[in-house]
Amino acid sequence: MCLSIPARIESIEGNMAVVSAGGALFNAGLHMIEDPAVGDYILLHAGFAIQKISEEEALETLSIIREIDEAAGKW
Amino acid sequence: MRLPANGNRMKYIDEYRDKDLILKMAGLIKKSASRNYTFMEVCGGHTAAIHRFGIPSLLPENIRLISGPGCPVCVTATDYIDKAIVLAETKDAIIATFGDLMRVPGSESSLEKKKAEGADIRVLFSGLDALEIAEVNPDRRVIFLGIGFETTAPGTAVALMQARGKRLRNFFLLSAHKVMPPAMRAVIKDGMKIDGFICPGHVATITGSSAFDFIPREYKKACVVTGFEPLDIMQAILMLIHQVNSELPTLEIQYKRAVTPDGNRIAQDNLLRVFVHNDTEWRGFGIIPLSGLKPGPGFGEFDAEKVFNPSVRESRSNPVCICGEVLRGVKTPSECPLFATACTPLSPEGACMVSNEGACNTFYKYRPDG
Numbered sequence: 201m202c203l204s205i206p207a208r209i210e211s212i213e214g215n216m217a218v219v220s221a222g223g224a225l226f227n228a229g230l231h232m233i234e235d236p237a238v239g240d241y242i243l244l245h246a247g248f249a250i251q252k253i254s255e256e257e258a259l260e261t262l263s264i265i266r267e268i269d270e271a272a273g274k275w
Numbered sequence: 276m277r278l279p280a281n282g283n284r285m286k287y288i289d290e291y292r293d294k295d296l297i298l299k300m301a302g303l304i305k306k307s308a309s310r311n312y313t314f315m316e317v318c319g320g321h322t323a324a325i326h327r328f329g330i331p332s333l334l335p336e337n338i339r340l341i342s343g344p345g346c347p348v349c350v351t352a353t354d355y356i357d358k359a360i361v362l363a364e365t366k367d368a369i370i371a372t373f374g375d376l377m378r379v380p381g382s383e384s385s386l387e388k389k390k391a392e393g394a395d396i397r398v399l400f401s402g403l404d405a406l407e408i409a410e411v412n413p414d415r416r417v418i419f420l421g422i423g424f425e426t427t428a429p430g431t432a433v434a435l436m437q438a439r440g441k442r443l444r445n446f447f448l449l450s451a452h453k454v455m456p457p458a459m460r461a462v463i464k465d466g467m468k469i470d471g472f473i474c475p476g477h478v479a480t481i482t483g484s485s486a487f488d489f490i491p492r493e494y495k496k497a498c499v500v501t502g503f504e505p506l507d508i509m510q511a512i513l514m515l516i517h518q519v520n521s522e523l524p525t526l527e528i529q530y531k532r533a534v535t536p537d538g539n540r541i542a543q544d545n546l547l548r549v550f551v552h553n554d555t556e557w558r559g560f561g562i563i564p565l566s567g568l569k570p571g572p573g574f575g576e577f578d579a580e581k582v583f584n585p586s587v588r589e590s591r592s593n594p595v596c597i598c599g600e601v602l603r604g605v606k607t608p609s610e611c612p613l614f615a616t617a618c619t620p621l622s623p624e625g626a627c628m629v630s631n632e633g634a635c636n637t638f639y640k641y642r643p644d645g
């Protein structure tokens with residue numbers, strides 16, 4: 201139950217959104233998210249969007265991982 | 276809810292499951308690990324991910340991962356289940372609960388057994404669903420079993436604020452909501468030898484990483500707030516090793532795509548508005564001061580504990596079950612004589628076998644001979 205999954209906002213109506221994850225659709229309360237927009241990725245937890253996922257930071261983390269990896273190759 | 280189907284490309288998931296990168300990361304971990312390390316993954320979601328992705332098999336023998344108290348169903352005291360069962364017998368009551376609680380053994384019975392005996396117990400995904408049940412059943416009293424940490428509690432807070440806004444008189448919360456940092460302090464004070472913590476990534480989306488600052492500062496232990504995909508976890512282990520090797524324990528965020536130092540201010544506000552902290556019992560730990568959340572001033576009329584005052588006898592659990600020690604990181608599930616014999620997910624003897632994030636459940640699912 202403590203699972204949170206990344207999901208994409210597909211539509212918004214008032215405080216509620218329909219979000220998609222892995223081809224399935226879920227309802228998500230947007231009460232805790234600032235400026236939600238269709239296309240945003242959020243973490244879905246127990247029926248609520250608990251945080252937006254930052255694309256920028258996600259790419260940054262991946263590039264750090266790849267750099268570590270390249271450094272490893274040179275060892 | 277289910278995990279994304281294979282073959283369905285999933286943003287923010289697939290990239291972090293790249294096999295080559297994971298294996299290379301494993302090589303690097305092996306090279307960097309120059310002594311013995313014990314790291315605790317606090318969150319049950321991490322325990323589940325670690326075993327699901329076979330991470331222990333990728334690590335050298337000198338790195339030991341132990342699971343901690345971050346499985347909300349597991350740490351919920353038997354006493355709470357007993358109260359929920361008593362409430363299920365209340366006239367006109369509908370119990371609304373997350374599915375995981377159904378099979379948790381109480382002293383005498385379980386919610387699942389009560390339901391089979393005819394009690395109106397409904398399984399749902401969110402506190403808002405519970406609210407809806409109350410709205411469409413004005414002549415019934417709906418009691419929502421609120422469990423979970425800082426990730427789940429803000430949603431319950433939203434439900435309570437809406438209930439108040441709509442002047443609902445038939446919606447109640449039996450709260451077992453808890454906060455994580457005091458439990459981590461309890462683990463450290465317990466004296467287990469732990470070099471560092473894989474800190475709970477989803478709790479930190481709400482609290483911010485700063486909620487864990489006290490660990491390196493006061494206790495000189497390494498801390499990395501971590502995501503839930505295999506590359507996240509491998510990178511975090513490498514970061515922890517570097518912290519330990521440099522003897523400079525600090526708090527780092529690996530899970531930057533979802534976690535900031537300050538966290539989710541709106542969710543924190545919800546918590547402050549609706550709840551107050553109370554001393555509450557955790558399985559395995561006993562009472563941890565100020566680690567629980569119960570409805571505060573202005574929300575007392577929704578507090579099932581206050582309104583119904585469910586009275587239960589002293590609770591009992593299977594004396595052989597070592598779930599409590601598993602939650603403190605002192606023992607592993609396989610040390611329990613009931614593990615995978617008398618105790619299985621279909622007929623659990625303890626809470627740690629019930630939840631998908633419970634260590635016993637996870638060890639059972641991914642056991643080598645399974």
Ligand code: SF4
Pocket residue numbers: 593595596597598601608611612613614615618619623624625626627628635
């Ligand atoms: S295997 Fe079952 S009985 Fe043993 S510790 Fe885990 S939950 Fe308790």
